[in-house]
Amino acid sequence: MGSLYCDVAPSPSPSFSSTGSSNGNAIAGGVSIYACFALGSSNSLECYEPGANTWRRVGALPGVPDGHILKGFAVAALGESVYVIGGRLCRRERGAAAGECQDTDVAVRADVLRYDARRGEWHHCAPLLVPRFDFACAPCRGRICVAGGQCSLSGARGTAAAEVYDAEKGQWSALPDMSTLRYRCVGVTWQGSFHVVGGFAETTLTAASSDASVATTVLQSSALERSSAEVFHCARGTWEILPGMWQLDVPPNQIVAVADRLFSSGDCLNCWKGHVEVYDGELNIWSIMDHSALPDLSLLASLPSSAQRLYLTMAAVGTQLYFLAGYQVPSADDSFRTVSLVHSFDTGAAPGLVPAWRSFRPEMSQEDAEVGGKELFSQCCSVQLSS
Numbered sequence: 001m002g003s004l005y006c007d008v009a010p011s012p013s014p015s016f017s018s019t020g021s022s023n024g025n026a027i028a029g030g031v032s033i034y035a036c037f038a039l040g041s042s043n044s045l046e047c048y049e050p051g052a053n054t055w056r057r058v059g060a061l062p063g064v065p066d067g068h069i070l071k072g073f074a075v076a077a078l079g080e081s082v083y084v085i086g087g088r089l090c091r092r093e094r095g096a097a098a099g100e101c102q103d104t105d106v107a108v109r110a111d112v113l114r115y116d117a118r119r120g121e122w123h124h125c126a127p128l129l130v131p132r133f134d135f136a137c138a139p140c141r142g143r144i145c146v147a148g149g150q151c152s153l154s155g156a157r158g159t160a161a162a163e164v165y166d167a168e169k170g171q172w173s174a175l176p177d178m179s180t181l182r183y184r185c186v187g188v189t190w191q192g193s194f195h196v197v198g199g200f201a202e203t204t205l206t207a208a209s210s211d212a213s214v215a216t217t218v219l220q221s222s223a224l225e226r227s228s229a230e231v232f233h234c235a236r237g238t239w240e241i242l243p244g245m246w247q248l249d250v251p252p253n254q255i256v257a258v259a260d261r262l263f264s265s266g267d268c269l270n271c272w273k274g275h276v277e278v279y280d281g282e283l284n285i286w287s288i289m290d291h292s293a294l295p296d297l298s299l300l301a302s303l304p305s306s307a308q309r310l311y312l313t314m315a316a317v318g319t320q321l322y323f324l325a326g327y328q329v330p331s332a333d334d335s336f337r338t339v340s341l342v343h344s345f346d347t348g349a350a351p352g353l354v355p356a357w358r359s360f361r362p363e364m365s366q367e368d369a370e371v372g373g374k375e376l377f378s379q380c381c382s383v384q385l386s387s
Contacts (some may be wrong), residue, residue, distance in 0.1 A: 002167070006106075018098070018344050019384060020223065024027045029082045029383050030051070030384055030385050030386070030387065031049075031050060031051070031317050031381075031382050031383065031385075032047050032048070032049050032117060032322065032382065032383050032385065033047070033048045033049075033050065033074065033117075033315045033317070033382045034046070034047050034048075034058075034077070034082045034117075034378050034380060034381055034382075035048075035075065035313055035320060035324060035376065035378070035379075035380035035381075036061065036070075036072075036073070036075055036084065036108065036377065036378050037071060037072075037311075037374045037375060037376055037377075038069045038092075038324065038355070038374065038375040038376075038377060039071060039374050040057070040092075041066070041067050041068070041092040041094075042060050042061075042066070042069065042110050043060060043061040043064055043069055043070050043377075044057055044058070044059065044060055044061070044220060045057075045058040045059060045060075045082070045084075045115060046058060046063060046321075047117075048324055048342060048362060049217065050317060050320075050322060050342075050344075052363075053342070053360050053362050053363060054362055054363045054364065054365065055200060055340055055362040055363070055364040056365065058115065058120075060114065060122075061113065061117050062122050063111060063113065064089070064122065065089075065126070067091060067092060067093075068089055068091050068092060068106065069089075069090050069092050069103065069256055069377070070084075070087040070088070070089060070090075070109070070377065071087060071088045071090055071103075071133065071151075071376070071377040072086075072088040072110075072133030072134040072377065072378075073085060073086050073087025073088075073133065073378050074087075074135065074136075074137035074143050074146065074187075074379075075379060075380065075381050076137050076138065076139055076376060076381055077139065077349075077379045077382060077383045078142070078143075078144055078167055078382040079137050079167070080116065080117050080118050080383060080384075080386070081114050081117060081167075081383070082114070082115040082116060082117060082381060082383060083112060083113070083114050083115075083125070083165075083305050084109075084111065084112070084113040084114075084115070084146060084378075085112050085113075085128065085137060085146065085387060086109055086110060086111070086112070086128055086132050086133055086135065086146070086149070087108075087109050087111075087131040087133050087157055087377075087378075088105060088107075088108055088109070088153070089106045089109055090103040090104060090105055090106060090115060090133075091103070091106050093381060094218040095317055101381075105153045106121065106149060106155070107131075108130075108131040108132065108133055108150070108152065109131055109133075110127035110128040110130070110131035110132075111127055111128075112124075112125040112126065112127055113125065117383045117385060118385060123133070125165075125170065126165075126170055126171050126172055126280075127172075128146070128163065128172060129161075129163050129172050129173075129174055130151055130159065131151055131249055132146070132147055132148075132149035132150060132151050132159065132161075132169040132377045133150055134149050134183045134184050135147065135148045135149025135150075135183065135185070135187075136148050136149070136182070136185040136186055136187030136189035136196040136197070136199070136343075137187045138188050138189045138194055138195075138318070139189060140164075140189040140192075140193070140232075140234055141166070141189075141234050142167075142264065142387060143164050143165055143166050143191075144164065144165040144167075144186070145162065145163075145165075145175070145187065145234075146159070146162065146163055146164075146165075147161070147162035147175070147178055147182070147185070147187065147194070147230070148161075148162070148178065148181070148182035148183055148185045148195045148196055148199060149182075149183050149185075149378065151379065156183075156200070156355075157181060157183075157202070158180075158182045158183035158185075158200060158201065158202065159181055159183070160177040160178040160180060160181050160182070161174070161175075162175040162176070162177065162178060162196075162232065163175055164241060175232065175237075176237070176238065176239060178230045178239055179203065179221070179230065179239060179241055180201045180202060180203050180225055180228070180230060180241075181201065181202045181203075181204070182196060182199040182200065182201045182202075182230075183200055184198075184199045184200050184251040184268060185197060185198055185199025185200075185201070185251065186198060186199070186251070186252045186253070186254060186255050186261065188255045188257055189257065189259065190257050190260075190262055190340045191271055191281075192234065192235070193231050193232060193234060194231070194232040194234065194278070195230075195231050195232075195242075195250055195255075195332070196229060196230045196231075196232070196246075197229040197245060197246050197255055198226060198228075198229065198245075198246035198250075198251045198252045199226065199250070199251045200221070200226065200251065201221065201222040201225035201226050201228065202219040202225060203219070203220045203225055204219060204220075205222075213368045223249045224243065224248050226246075226248075226251070227243075227244055227245070227246045227247050227248060227249065228241055228242060228243045228244065228245060228246070228368070229241075229242040229245035229246060230242070233281070242284075244284055245279075245284060247285070247286060248267060250268060250269055250320075251267060251268045251271055252264055252266075252268070252322040253265070253267050253268050253270075253271045254266075254313065254379050255279075256314060256315065256316040256321070257316065258316045258319060258321070258347050259348070261278055261279065262279035262281075263276055263277065263278055263279075263289070263314075263316070263321060263347065264276075264277045264286065265277070265283070265312075265314055265321075265323070266312075267365060270311075270320060271296060271312045271313075272291060272312055272323075274294065274295045274296075275289065275292045275293040275294065275387045276287045276288070276289040276292035276321065276345055276347075278347075285344060288337065289345075289347070290347060290351055291349070291351055291356045291357075292356065292357075293353075294357060297309075297312070297323065297341075297343050297359075298323070298325075298327060298341075300341075300343055300357060300358075300359035301341050301359045301361065303329065303331060303339065303341075305325055306329070306330055306331070307327045307328065307329050308327065308328045309325060309327055309328075310326040310327060310328050310374065310375070310376075311324075311325065311326045311375065311376035312324070312325045312326075313372075313379050313380045314379070314380070315380045315381065315382045316381055317384065319346055319347050319348035319349060320344050320345065320346055320347070321344065321345045322342060322343075322344050322382075323342065323343040323344070323345070324340070324342055324380060325337045325339065325340070325341050325342070325343060326338050326339070326340050326341075326374060338374055339361075340361075340362055340364070341359060341361060341362075342359070342360045342361075342362055343357065343358070343359050343360075344357070344359075344360070345357055346358075346359045351369050385386070
């Protein structure tokens with residue numbers, strides 16, 4: 001494993017804030033939320049600290065060539081480190097119109113980077129066994145599991161391959177294949193097992209032919225496959241299919257676990273559907289969380305009606321769901337700027353006693369002030385720093 005010492009400062013210990021519930025802040029005081037953005041023609045790791053309500057830019061992702069950006073990668077936290085895994089490398093060129101960019105696919109990456117949040121250092125890790133993008137990923141029992149995704153730039157076909165990373169050994173090991181080929185699926189660990197939910201999924205079937213000695217392999221894709229989930233039971237080392245766990249024909253955007261419950265806020269076409277949904281495992285059904293309905297999250301803040309949401313990603317901290325959002329707001333000189341807001345929803349708030357929703361305008365240094373637009377190409381993750 002190699003080290004990449006970059007000009008970034010270690011993560012400071014955030015101070016406690018008076019906003020939010022006492023339970024949420026007691027946990028948020030030592031937590032940082034990390035997300036990767038594309039700023040112009042480079043990728044940048046950024047950090048939001050709920051306890052201090054601050055955004056800061058950690059720096060560019062090492063190993064990504066100049067003039068290129070990374071898409072479809074996974075960001076996962078393990079211990080006090082943030083892992084940036086796989087992805088699709090694209091060459092970015094400026095278009096004819098102002099602010100317009102043209103991206104050309106270059107390669108599917110197996111590269112894995114680790115950012116040590118305490119020391120502020122980047123490290124190269126062992127690469128994936130199977131290069132992939134748009135795949136499911138989640139920490140599970142002290143390791144990182146990945147499954148599905150696309151392995152080639154040609155054709156829209158997923159893979160059933162899965163693997164697991166052991167940080168102590170610094171190596172990836174193959175897991176048994178899933179029963180379905182999946183991409184644009186979402187990974188979440190729940191009840192001790194790695195769940196690969198939804199996505200564009202296909203099942204391999206063997207069809208009979210006129211020649212009895214020759215078998216024909218066909219792929220079947222239907223709402224049944226796309227609305228299902230595959231569950232890897234780490235203790236047994238086996239996969240189990242869970243029909244109807246997602247219920248929709250459209251892949252999920254993000255699913256997080258809070259206190260043994262699963263929460264979602266949208267799908268890949270609409271990352272905010274106007275409410276938070278909670279999953280009932282016994283009934284195998286999603287329902288709207290009480291007091292979570294809010295058609296437009298920007299209504300929580302004083303933004304002009306012309307503001308447009310650029311990105312939205314969700315992280316769980318204690319009982320709180322933190323939604324990191326960016327809005328494009330017009331400026332006086334016909335340009336626009338990006339306004340970063342954080343919306344929080346308390347999943348444990350007592351109805352009618354404590355407001356479930358809150359909104360914050362994070363503080364950031366002048367050098368981190370956001371001009372123009374920025375793009376989010378992965379979900380975020382939270383890191384707990386020990387005292």
